Amino acid sequence: MSGPEVSQTPAGPAQATPGLAAIFICFAKMTLVSFGGGLTAWSRQILVAEKGWLSDDEFLEALSLSQTLPGSINANLAVIVGRKLKGMSGAVSAILGLTLPAMIILAVLVSLYISCCSNPALDKALKGVTCACAGLSAATACHLGRKHFKKPMSLFFVIAAVLLVGVFRFSLIPVLLSLGPVSALCVWFAGRHKTSPEKTP
Amino acid sequence: MKDNALLQIALICLSLSLLAFGGGKSLIPELHKKAVTELKWMNDERFVDLFAISQTAPGPSILFVSLIGYQAAGWAGFIAAAFLILLPEFILVYVISTTWAGIREKPVSQIIADGVAPVTLGLLLSGAIVVAKGSIHGTGGAVVAIAAFLIFSLTKINPLLVMGLAAIAGLLGWV
Structure with missing residues (x-):
């Protein structure tokens, strides 16, 4: 996946609470620079390295919770970070910043698609x-699963889910x-609950 | 009928929001089942086209649901789908993150995370099967899909570049 270069956390003093x-x-900027993917890597780059709103540890903790809870990982992260920065209004600002620019782009793309979908070249x-x-x-799934595919028990549940959902629908x-x-x-x-959860890059 | 579709897309989003373990892409098999097989809002080809469009746009991949909402119920469906897929998730995450101190260290949350992970992987692979079935109609398409799989697995090239090359392959009539 693409993403920004990893850079050092700024050593400066903690900044004042940011406004809404x-x-x-x-968060809007984060979405817009993530064309082609790598949104999570960009989140770290912007929130930790550029803005200094979170320390590396705080970011990893928030990311880990985002991955454990259901839903879009990046939307979860926006809610957690926004809340941490400025409570409910911060969480709302963060999720709107993350999603509104993406929705505008999706709206433009789908309008173009609907008006041109009879065009043979575009098709x-x-x-x-x-x-x-x-x-x-398939590559995303294999990348996330490389650890699980090696454990027979995990592999059993992966295959069971593929058969039930992907094949038998x-x-x-x-x-x-x-x-x-x-x-x-x-x-x-199996008492394996001490192993750490899978982390996306 | 449009009102009915709007209600249905709303119910689908509300019911799936808290089941999207591992991110929005794990919902693809279920969204396909609902939108194509059961409710017949679109055919296979339209479904994968919309998925491809959502993949080229930036932002959370869960916003794919708004394209399904658009196909089902126009712009009202577009907005309702995005809002309702995010709302339950927003509330859950907000509430848990206020009381989460060390929640990820707790064995129970760890067991849930580890237990759900293989099922989530199965859902992601099922999603890949659904997209492959809808998009690959011959040797050329299979070659493009396998080439894309290998490039994404082995390199860190920006996916948009690969999609651009695949578009050219399509234009040349190889797919």
């Missing part, structure tokens, strides 16, 4: 892109509510 506009603009180009997206989706809710707890119980019985 500053929080909004910061051909998009066919190529969709195939690349299939490869990208069962609904997500029953699969998640049945396989999830069984898998968690197995983890508990």
Whole structure:
């Protein structure tokens, strides 16, 4: 995945609490520089290295919670960091900053798509892109799963989920509510709960 | 019918928001099942086209739901989907992060995280299967998908560049 160069945390003194506009603009900038991915890496770069709003440890703690809770990891991170900076209004500013620019871009792209989708050249180009997206989706899953694929028990649940959801097309809710707890119980019985969770780069 | 679609997209987003373990992409198989197989808002091809569009835009990938909302119920669906997929998540994360002191160190949250991880991986792989089925219609498409897989796995090239090359391959009629 693409991302910014890792740089050092500024050694300067902690800055004053940022205003709501500053929080909004910061998260908007984060979204806009993440064209092509690497949003999480950019979050660290901007929040820790550039703004100094969080220490590296605080960032990792917030990121770890974002990954544990359900939902978009970056949206979760925005809520946690926004709340930490300025309570409820900070959390709202952060999530709006993260999502509004992205939604405007999506709205423009989907309008273009709808008005041009009968254009054969665009259709051909998009066919190529969709195939690349299939490869990208598989690569993301394999990258996140490289640790789990080596453990027989984890691999069993990966395969079970692929068969149930990807092949036999069962609904997500029953699969998640049945396989999830069984898998968690197995983890508990295996006493492996001391291993650290998977971290995305 | 549009009102009905708006209500349905709202219910889908509200019910899936708190089930998106591991990020928005784990919802793709379920979104495909609802939008294509059950509610017939679009065909396979439109679904993967919209997914590809959402992948080229910046920001959280969960915003893909707003494109499904648009297809189902126009701009109202676009806005409702984005708002409702984020709202339950916002509330949950906000509440937990106010009381979280050391929550990730607690064995229970660790067991949940470790237990759900393999299932999440299965969902992400299922999503890749769904997208592959909708997009690959021949040898050329398979070659592009495998090439993209290898490039993303082995290098750190910006995905947009790879998608640009894939678009050119498509334009040349290789796919």
